[in-house]
Amino acid sequence: MTVPQRRRAADASRPTLRDVAQHAQVSPMTVSRALREDAGVSAATRARVLDAVASLGYRPNEAARSLRLGRSDGLIGLVVTNLANPFYSQLALGLEAALADKGMRVMLGNTGEDPARERQLVHDFASRRLDGVVVVPASHDHRHLAPEALGGMPVVLAASPPVRIEVDAVLLDDFGGTWEATRQLIDSGHHRIAFLGLPAATWTGSERYRGYCAALEEAGIPIDERYSAYRQRDVATAERSTTRLLELPQPPTAIFAANNRNTIGAYRAIRARGADVTLAGFDDFELADLLGLPLRVVGYDPGELGREAARLLIDRIAAAARGQASRPQRVVIPTRIVEYG
Amino acid sequence: MTVPQRRRAADASRPTLRDVAQHAQVSPMTVSRALREDAGVSAATRARVLDAVASLGYRPNEAARSLRLGRSDGLIGLVVTNLANPFYSQLALGLEAALADKGMRVMLGNTGEDPARERQLVHDFASRRLDGVVVVPASHDHRHLAPEALGGMPVVLAASPPVRIEVDAVLLDDFGGTWEATRQLIDSGHHRIAFLGLPAATWTGSERYRGYCAALEEAGIPIDERYSAYRQRDVATAERSTTRLLELPQPPTAIFAANNRNTIGAYRAIRARGADVTLAGFDDFELADLLGLPLRVVGYDPGELGREAARLLIDRIAAAARGQASRPQRVVIPTRIVEYG
DNA sequence: CTGTTAGCGCCTTCAG
DNA sequence: CTGAAGGCGCTAACAG
Numbered sequence: 211m212t213v214p215q216r217r218r219a220a221d222a223s224r225p226t227l228r229d230v231a232q233h234a235q236v237s238p239m240t241v242s243r244a245l246r247e248d249a250g251v252s253a254a255t256r257a258r259v260l261d262a263v264a265s266l267g268y269r270p271n272e273a274a275r276s277l278r279l280g281r282s283d284g285l286i287g288l289v290v291t292n293l294a295n296p297f298y299s300q301l302a303l304g305l306e307a308a309l310a311d312k313g314m315r316v317m318l319g320n321t322g323e324d325p326a327r328e329r330q331l332v333h334d335f336a337s338r339r340l341d342g343v344v345v346v347p348a349s350h351d352h353r354h355l356a357p358e359a360l361g362g363m364p365v366v367l368a369a370s371p372p373v374r375i376e377v378d379a380v381l382l383d384d385f386g387g388t389w390e391a392t393r394q395l396i397d398s399g400h401h402r403i404a405f406l407g408l409p410a411a412t413w414t415g416s417e418r419y420r421g422y423c424a425a426l427e428e429a430g431i432p433i434d435e436r437y438s439a440y441r442q443r444d445v446a447t448a449e450r451s452t453t454r455l456l457e458l459p460q461p462p463t464a465i466f467a468a469n470n471r472n473t474i475g476a477y478r479a480i481r482a483r484g485a486d487v488t489l490a491g492f493d494d495f496e497l498a499d500l501l502g503l504p505l506r507v508v509g510y511d512p513g514e515l516g517r518e519a520a521r522l523l524i525d526r527i528a529a530a531a532r533g534q535a536s537r538p539q540r541v542v543i544p545t546r547i548v549e550y551g
Numbered sequence: 552m553t554v555p556q557r558r559r560a561a562d563a564s565r566p567t568l569r570d571v572a573q574h575a576q577v578s579p580m581t582v583s584r585a586l587r588e589d590a591g592v593s594a595a596t597r598a599r600v601l602d603a604v605a606s607l608g609y610r611p612n613e614a615a616r617s618l619r620l621g622r623s624d625g626l627i628g629l630v631v632t633n634l635a636n637p638f639y640s641q642l643a644l645g646l647e648a649a650l651a652d653k654g655m656r657v658m659l660g661n662t663g664e665d666p667a668r669e670r671q672l673v674h675d676f677a678s679r680r681l682d683g684v685v686v687v688p689a690s691h692d693h694r695h696l697a698p699e700a701l702g703g704m705p706v707v708l709a710a711s712p713p714v715r716i717e718v719d720a721v722l723l724d725d726f727g728g729t730w731e732a733t734r735q736l737i738d739s740g741h742h743r744i745a746f747l748g749l750p751a752a753t754w755t756g757s758e759r760y761r762g763y764c765a766a767l768e769e770a771g772i773p774i775d776e777r778y779s780a781y782r783q784r785d786v787a788t789a790e791r792s793t794t795r796l797l798e799l800p801q802p803p804t805a806i807f808a809a810n811n812r813n814t815i816g817a818y819r820a821i822r823a824r825g826a827d828v829t830l831a832g833f834d835d836f837e838l839a840d841l842l843g844l845p846l847r848v849v850g851y852d853p854g855e856l857g858r859e860a861a862r863l864l865i866d867r868i869a870a871a872a873r874g875q876a877s878r879p880q881r882v883v884i885p886t887r888i889v890e891y892g
Numbered sequence: 893c894t895g896t897t898a899g900c901g902c903c904t905t906c907a908g
Numbered sequence: 909c910t911g912a913a914g915g916c917g918c919t920a921a922c923a924g
Contacts, residue, residue, distance in 0.1 A: 224677075224702040226901055237911050242903060250909060269678040269702070273623065274901035276614035277916050288659075293647065294854075299640035306634065306661050315675070318629075318657040320647050334656070336565075338613040361565040361610070474838065481841065497815065497838045500822065513635075567917055578895050583919060591893060615917035618900050 225266040234262035245270070276339060284314035286523060287335035287343035291323045297470070297493065297512050298346065301368065304516025305344060312524065314341070325349035336360040342523045344368055344516075350411060352377075364526040366519050370413040376538045378522040380515050384414050384492070387508035387545030388421030388466065391490045394506060394547065395464045396429045400488060403431075404455050404462035405438035406448055406472040415441065418468045418492055437462055448475025449482075456485050467491035477501055494548055504551040514543050566607040575603035586611065617680060625655035627864060628676035628684035632664045638811070638834065638853050639687065642709065645857025646685060653865065655682070666690035677701040683864045685709055685857075691752060693718075705867040707860050711754040717879045719863040721856050725755050725833070728849035728886035729762030729807065732831045735847060735888065736805045737770045741829060744772075745796050745803035746779035747789055747813040756782065759809045759833055778803055789816025790823075797826050808832035818842055835889055845892040855884050 231238040236255060244251045244259040251259075262268070276282045286309055290298040306316050317340060319331035328348050332355060335343050342364040345355055355365050356375040367379040395403050405422045408415030423433055436458060440451035448471060455462055456479060465480075465487055467473040473491030480487050480503065494509035518541050529536055572579040577596060585592045585600040592600075603609070617623045627650055631639040647657050658681060660672035669689050673696060676684050683705040686696055696706050697716040708720040736744050746763045749756030764774055777799060781792035789812055796803055797820060806821075806828055808814040814832030821828050821844070835850035859882050870877055 227903095228901080238901090239903080239912080240910060243910090246903090252909065255910085269674065271618070271901050272679040273614050273617035274916090275903080277612070277618050277900090277918090278902045278904085280916070282614065285658075293644040294637070294641050296635070296637060296640070299637070299643075300635050302640075302659065303634040303661060306659055310661070315679075316659040317626075318643065318647055318659050320644060320651070333610065337610040338656075478841070497842075500819070500842065501838075502843060568919095569917080579917090580896080580919075581894060584894085587919090589919095593893060596893080612917050615900090616919080618902090618916090619918045619920085621900070 224271070225268045226271065227268075230259065230262045230266055230268045233266060234258045280339070282339045282341055284309070284312070285317055285338070285340045286314055286520075287317045287319060287332070287340045289319040289321060289328060289331050289335075289343060289345040291321050291346055291348045293318070293320050296495070300512035301346070301516040301519075304513030305520050306516070307513075308517040308520035309524075314524075321348045323348045329354045332360060332365075336363050339363075342366070342527050344519045344523060346370065362530070364523060364530055366523045366526070368515055368519050371540065372538070378526060378539045378541075380518045380522065380541045380543065382414070382510055382515070382543050383545045384417035385421040385424070387510070387547075388418040388468075388492060389425045390421075390545075391492075391506055391508050391547055392422045392425035392466055393429070395466065395488065395490055396425060396431065398488070400464040401431055402434075402437065402460065402462040403464045403466060406451060406455075406465055406467040406476055406491075407438065407441040408443060408468045408472070409441050414492075415468060422466055442475070443471060445471050445475040445478070448472040449478045450475075452476040452479035453483070456480070456483055456487065461485070462487065464488040464490065469493050470495045473498075473505075473507070477503065477505075498548075499550040501551065504549075506547060506549050508545045509548040510543055510545045518543065565612070566609045567612065568609070571600065571603045571607055571609045574607060575599045621680070623680045623682055625650070625653070626658055626679070626681045627655055627861075628658045628660060628673070628681045630660040630662060630669060630672050630676075630684060630686040632662050632687055632689045634659070634661050637836070641853035642687070642857040642860075645854030646861050647857070648854075649858040649861035650865075655865075662689045664689045670695045673701060673706075677704050680704075683707070683868050685860045685864060687711065703871070705864060705871055707864045707867065709856055709860050712881065713879070719867055719880045719882075721859045721863065721882045721884065723755070723851055723856070723884050724886045725758035726762040726765070728851070728888075729759040729809075729833060730766045731762075731886075732833075732847055732849050732888055733763045733766035733807055734769070736807065736829065736831055737766060737772065739829070741805040742772055743775075743778065743801065743803040744805045744807060747792060747796075747806055747808040747817055747832075748779065748782040749784060749809045749813070750782050755833075756809060763807055783816070784812060786812050786816040786819070789813040790819045791816075793817040793820035794824070797821070797824055797828065802826070803828065805829040805831065810834050811836045814839075814846075814848070818844065818846075839889075840891040843892065845890075847888060847890050849886045850889040851884050851886045859884065 227238045227241050231241045241259050244256045272283050288302055288305055293299055321328045325348050344366050346368045347370050352373045352375045357363055357365055365377045371379045407419055410416055426433055442448050442451055465476050467476045470493035476489055490506040492508045494507045498505055568579045568582050572582045582600050585597045613624050629643055629646055634640055662668045666689050685707045687709045688711050693714045693716045698704055698706055706718045712720045748760050751757055767774055783789050783792055806817050808817045811834035817830055831847040833849045835848045839846055839848055
């Protein structure tokens with residue numbers, strides 16, 4: 211029978227609570243308490259402990275802590291569809307900042323719009339016992355995102371409301387922002403307004419289309435399908451769709467683009483043809499003011515989405531820890547119209 | 552004496568390996584082996600195990616695994632200065648993608664250019680026993696980033712080479728890219744070329760300035776300090792600095808901007824004054840082609856930085872696991888000149 | 893091929 | 909105010 215070694219050899223591994231205890235001539239328990247400021251440790255002892263911690267360069271092992279506590283220590287997952295999109299990276303930054311304030315961290319996952327990958331990621335996050343997860347869903351049916359399916363891990367959706375599950379969500383005022391911008395186009399005398407849309411199956415896509423339709427309807431302008439049949443996600447496709455719109459016998463005099471990809475694609479097409487069309491779109495973006503074309507965008511603070519998601523998640527986690535279950539909340543981030551050019 | 556309860560009550564906690572073992576009528580060890588495809592489990596047993604896993608919805612507890620193995624399971628830290636900058640978010644995306652391929656994950660940290668926060672983040676990551684960390688340093692002295700100071704956690708620097716420590720690094724061809732772009736400005740007949748720089752204490756700032764100086768020197772053009780004394784990080788400051796340059800008695804006929812913030816700031820100033828100045832800069836950016844001004848940029852693939860960092864780190868981690876220590880590597884991502892307008 | 897033993901580092905519970 | 913015991917879920921090292 212071999213003697214089990216207390217430490218896995220003299221490798222570069224960090225000192226443990228035991229080492230600190232030995233160094234400070236106290237029991238491990240006392241060190242643990244001293245470090246967590248658990249009332250009931252004399253000032254003198256605490257000082258000795260902190261001294262030992264400093265001189266050994268001790269840092270607690272989060273894995274052990276997690277295991278013992280049954281939860282990760284302040285780790286939140288973030289699942290987005292495309293981090294290269296400034297919208298999501300700013301959301302990530304807002305989330306990171308809000309959590310870092312509370313000593314928490316973000317674990318990152320990118321789905322590339324693939325629902326299978328989304329499912330895989332949240333399950334992995336659940337395995338890792340993260341305290342919670344913020345998801346910008348790529349899927350339409352969210353049942354795999356239910357906390358009950360994830361070992362009780364709280365979930366907050368961002369940019370899209372829950373479907374077939376009940377969880378908190380942070381949303382943009384997709385409908386209202388689009389409605390307002392469209393109304394302003396109408397007010398400036400436009401009647402033939404085209405809509406350059408996102409895939410209709412997406413929440414943002416359909417809400418923004420709804421806002422557009424509502425504004426037209428309200429003004430008594432019939433919705434002409436020829437002006438709204440194009441649904442695309444990337445700049446190149448948006449550009450082609452716009453070109454087709456501009457080639458109609460009676461081209462639109464204004465275009466509302468459902469997001470920054472579409473706005474930029476539309477801009478490229480308009481500029482390439484030197485067309486006389488007024489452009490408006492959802493999402494503000496850098497350099498929007500320098501395009502040399504009157505442009506009206508629906509702006510908002512993407513970081514705020516992240517910060518609000520953090521808030522909802524932290525509240526939810528705290529409630530769960532107390533065994534409380536409250537009704538899912540829904541927060542809407544306001545939008546504002548910004549005019550350029 | 553109380554009976555210690557095996558499970559912490561009937562809460563929403565996930566089934567454990569033991570539960571699976573019981574369900575499959577085998578020992579926990581067998582389940583462990585079956586799941587990790589550790590050779591030496593009969594096909595029949597494995598099938599029973601997998602069955603039990605499926606019916607219980609079992610997922611391994613990563614915290615326990617980490618604790619037992621003394622390392623986190625495929626977790627890499629990423630510390631950047633500003634995730635809102637597309638450069639870093641694309642780097643993050645490249646890293647995430649490269650790691651996800653190997654079942655690994657990224658933990659995110661944003662320093663906001665604050666060295667104190669950088670130090671805090673890497674130490675926290677070390678506490679969490681991450682397998683390694685990629686850092687875009689905000690600090691100038693990197694001793695706090697030495698693996699020896701971090702419990703042996705491997706470190707890879709990005710965008711900036713190590714100072715006072717020896718670790719792997721992924722760099723851009725800051726010098727070469729700038730040199731080439733400046734040379735091209737000279738070749739097109741420019742003599743009074745201004746340099747709109749980053750803080751001189753930064754690696755990228757000084758390397759790019761060096762490239763600019765080298766090109767001028769090579770062409771026999773003396774370096775005129777009045778054309779290169781401005782060093783700034785954000786668009787607004789760059790715009791003001793450019794305006795000052797344009798107001799010189801003998802304004803420059805061309806400007807090289809050290810990064811996309813400076814290029815955009817310069818563009819704003821040039822456009823506001825309707826100045827006749829040729830613009831070039833480091834970093835490609837969206838809409839660069841639509842500014843309606845001839846523009847030459849030093850382009851490269853930011854995602855490649857992340858992917859290369861992943862590669863270096865994975866190699867380093869594997870080597871460390873084998874107890875090998877090889878010389879630090881340095882990878883340089885090539886740049887290319889892109890012309891617009 | 894499968895099971896037993898022991899312990900990773902920490903914290904909850906109970907004794908002193 | 910401090911210490912001892914024990915176990916969170918998993919797996920390396922030994923039996924059988």
